[in-house]
Amino acid sequence: MPLKKLVIPALLVACSVAFFISNASESDEKPVFTRTVNTSLEIIGAVSSADYDDIYEIARLGDFKFEPVGLIPTFGFSDHSHYLRLKVLNLKDSPEMRMLEVKSPILNKCNLYEIRGSGIHKLYNAGDDYRFSARPVNHLNFQFPVQLDANSSRDFVLEVASNGEQLQVPIDLLAPSEISERDEKDRLMRGIYFGIILFVLLFNSFIYFVIKQKSSLYYVLYVFFLLMLQLSLNGFAFRYFWPNSPYLANVANPFFASVAIFALIRFLQLFLNLKEFFPKLNKAFKYVGHIVLINSLLALIYTPFFFQFSVLTINTLTLLLNLAIIPVVVMVLRKNFKPARFFLYAFIVLVASVFFFILNNFGVFQSEFYAAYGLQIGSAIEVILLSFAIVDKFKSFKDEAFQRLITINDMKVRANEILERKVSERTREINEQKQVVEKQNTEILDSIKYAKRIQSSILPTEGEINKLFPKNFVFFKPKDMVSGDFYWFGKTTEENPWSNEGVCHLFAAVDCTGHGVPGALMSILGYNGLEECVNNPKVKSPADVLNFINNKIIDTLQHDESGEYNMRDGMDMVFGAYNPATRTLSCAGAKNNVYILRGEEIIELKGDRRSIGAELIDDDAGYNNQVATLAPNDRIYTFTDGFPDQFGGPNNKKFKSKTLLQTITVLPPKNWTVS
Numbered sequence: 001m002p003l004k005k006l007v008i009p010a011l012l013v014a015c016s017v018a019f020f021i022s023n024a025s026e027s028d029e030k031p032v033f034t035r036t037v038n039t040s041l042e043i044i045g046a047v048s049s050a051d052y053d054d055i056y057e058i059a060r061l062g063d064f065k066f067e068p069v070g071l072i073p074t075f076g077f078s079d080h081s082h083y084l085r086l087k088v089l090n091l092k093d094s095p096e097m098r099m100l101e102v103k104s105p106i107l108n109k110c111n112l113y114e115i116r117g118s119g120i121h122k123l124y125n126a127g128d129d130y131r132f133s134a135r136p137v138n139h140l141n142f143q144f145p146v147q148l149d150a151n152s153s154r155d156f157v158l159e160v161a162s163n164g165e166q167l168q169v170p171i172d173l174l175a176p177s178e179i180s181e182r183d184e185k186d187r188l189m190r191g192i193y194f195g196i197i198l199f200v201l202l203f204n205s206f207i208y209f210v211i212k213q214k215s216s217l218y219y220v221l222y223v224f225f226l227l228m229l230q231l232s233l234n235g236f237a238f239r240y241f242w243p244n245s246p247y248l249a250n251v252a253n254p255f256f257a258s259v260a261i262f263a264l265i266r267f268l269q270l271f272l273n274l275k276e277f278f279p280k281l282n283k284a285f286k287y288v289g290h291i292v293l294i295n296s297l298l299a300l301i302y303t304p305f306f307f308q309f310s311v312l313t314i315n316t317l318t319l320l321l322n323l324a325i326i327p328v329v330v331m332v333l334r335k336n337f338k339p340a341r342f343f344l345y346a347f348i349v350l351v352a353s354v355f356f357f358i359l360n361n362f363g364v365f366q367s368e369f370y371a372a373y374g375l376q377i378g379s380a381i382e383v384i385l386l387s388f389a390i391v392d393k394f395k396s397f398k399d400e401a402f403q404r405l406i407t408i409n410d411m412k413v414r415a416n417e418i419l420e421r422k423v424s425e426r427t428r429e430i431n432e433q434k435q436v437v438e439k440q441n442t443e444i445l446d447s448i449k450y451a452k453r454i455q456s457s458i459l460p461t462e463g464e465i466n467k468l469f470p471k472n473f474v475f476f477k478p479k480d481m482v483s484g485d486f487y488w489f490g491k492t493t494e495e496n497p498w499s500n501e502g503v504c505h506l507f508a509a510v511d512c513t514g515h516g517v518p519g520a521l522m523s524i525l526g527y528n529g530l531e532e533c534v535n536n537p538k539v540k541s542p543a544d545v546l547n548f549i550n551n552k553i554i555d556t557l558q559h560d561e562s563g564e565y566n567m568r569d570g571m572d573m574v575f576g577a578y579n580p581a582t583r584t585l586s587c588a589g590a591k592n593n594v595y596i597l598r599g600e601e602i603i604e605l606k607g608d609r610r611s612i613g614a615e616l617i618d619d620d621a622g623y624n625n626q627v628a629t630l631a632p633n634d635r636i637y638t639f640t641d642g643f644p645d646q647f648g649g650p651n652n653k654k655f656k657s658k659t660l661l662q663t664i665t666v667l668p669p670k671n672w673t674v675s
């Protein structure tokens with residue numbers, strides 16, 4: 001790799017190391033555990049794994065033999081309780097109020113005892129094993145109010161435990177004004193950090209929704225879980241998100257750390273195209289990702305063994321991954337994958353910050369400032385540089401897409417020239433075909449118009465209808481130019497009367513199978529059948545008419561070679577005969593009915609539930625007659641299903657026969673009678 005490409009990461013690492021070392025050396029110059037003149041805190045010693053009953057005895061005999069390294073007592077990844085003996089002095093001539101503070105928000109236990117005379121007394125219980133409200137002071141750190149009389153001292157024992165996480169116990173004795181000043185600076189630092197992380201999270205979420213790449217999604221997940229991890233490590237999550245859940249307070253750190261590392265591994269695989277460049281390495285990272293994901297589930301099983309196992313596993317894997325990622329990124333850079341350079345810068349910074357953070361956890365390198373902000377500064381720089389990497393990769397995709405677009409445009413120009421020639425030839429052919437089609441369409445349309453004139457000519461005229469039924473109305477509005485529905489009127493002759501009393505006036509409403517031309521052809525068959533059967537001496541009733549037409553349709557239409565009827569074409573109809581002399585109405589229906597309106601009563605004369613043309617009818621199994629004697633002012637209605645089957649209205653539902661009757665009669669049907 002050229003030397004100039006290593007300048008930026010080298011400078012970043014150098015600045016980071018100098019910054020951390022300067023903070024550590026600066027801390028060494030401060031008075032140990034002294035914050036206010038004449039008021040001091042001394043750590044006399046510490047002991048591990050003591051039982052509560054032995055604390056006073058150990059304290060009384062002076063067996064606290066632990067000597068803290070530097071300023072911060074550190075016990076590594078310990079699953080035991082540790083006890084520190086503290087002496088607080090006030091050499092002033094006036095009483096003082098101080099806060100004894102332990103600046104480690106993730107402790108499971110932080111209990112304070114006081115040695116008084118011949119006994120030891122518990123003052124406060126605090127830690128992640130208790131609700132946040134149990135803390136004596138509502139603060140992210142553990143703070144214990146200590147009242148000091150003039151020229152006096154108090155002896156305390158501090159019990160701390162982390163259940164397997166890194167155990168550091170930074171202790172201070174501060175005046176309230178010092179805490180206020182310190183917290184103001186702390187809020188500024190943490191506000192800047194969380195502001196950067198939130199901005200990166202929102203920015204990359206926007207990028208994901210724009211480019212829809214899975215690598216960007218995993219990066220968004222990584223930043224989100226990193227944010228949750230930092231909120232948990234700093235105590236914000238326990239204080240604001242789940243203050244009443246010690247379980248979540250304990251499992252949050254290893255869980256969020258594990259899912260964050262899993263998302264980072266998947267982002268690394270996809271962003272660096274490891275599947276394409278280095279398939280074996282990609283497979284190895286895949287297996288590590290599965291281990292990390294399993295570890296996140298183990299973290300949720302809150303038992304001493306699983307908790308400590310998950311904590312040690314994620315810390316170890318994080319250290320190994322940070323050491324392994326840089327060589328992998330360098331190998332990808334050698335494949336001329338330019339977006340990986342920002343990836344390299346980001347992980348150089350992250351590795352440096354994590355390295356010092358882990359050294360700080362193990363007590364090898366100690367800095368109070370770095371313990372509070374070092375990892376946050378490193379992770380903030382990392383997520384910013386990784387965002388640059390995503391943008392750079394997006395830019396490279398855009399440049400590649402632009403070049404591909406130029407190539408495609410050149411191909412498109414050449415293709416258009418060929419296409420124009422073909423289009424010109426095809427247009428000429430289409431114009432020739434269009435002329436033929438237009439001629440055919442004109443001939444077809446002329447034929448349909450002629451069919452309409454023929455169909456219209458066979459329908460009864462208004463004058464013919466008025467002669468039979470002076471008071472009448474017919475609503476006939478075909479969907480197409482020609483119709484499969486039609487109406488018919490006629491009368492019997494004196495030579496062939498249907499009753500002894502005289503000639504009957506006849507009417508029919510018919511709905512043939514199909515619409516348009518097919519329906520019109522069926523209507524011709526139906527019309528001719530009606531005309532033929534009226535003067536047939538064998539036809540004496542509306543039921544005979546339906547039987548006659550049914551058999552006529554079946555005989556007329558196609559049969560197969562076996563002689564069996566194999567079509568389902570036919571019609572629904574109602575046929576009525578009215579005798580003016582006796583005021584008798586006789587009717588028969590094939591799926592259609594006749595309705596008589598008598599005052600507020602509607603009388604329904606129901607037809608049979610089978611269509612004309614369904615099957616041959618013999619003398620014993622034909623259609624049935626319905627007979628009614630009409631009263632003065634009775635009104636008779638019949639119709640096909642054309643109108644009731646229309647869809648419409650606010651809910652796009654069928655109009656239906658009942659609604660049609662209500663519309664026609666302008667009266668709601670209060671009493672239905674079926675004959």
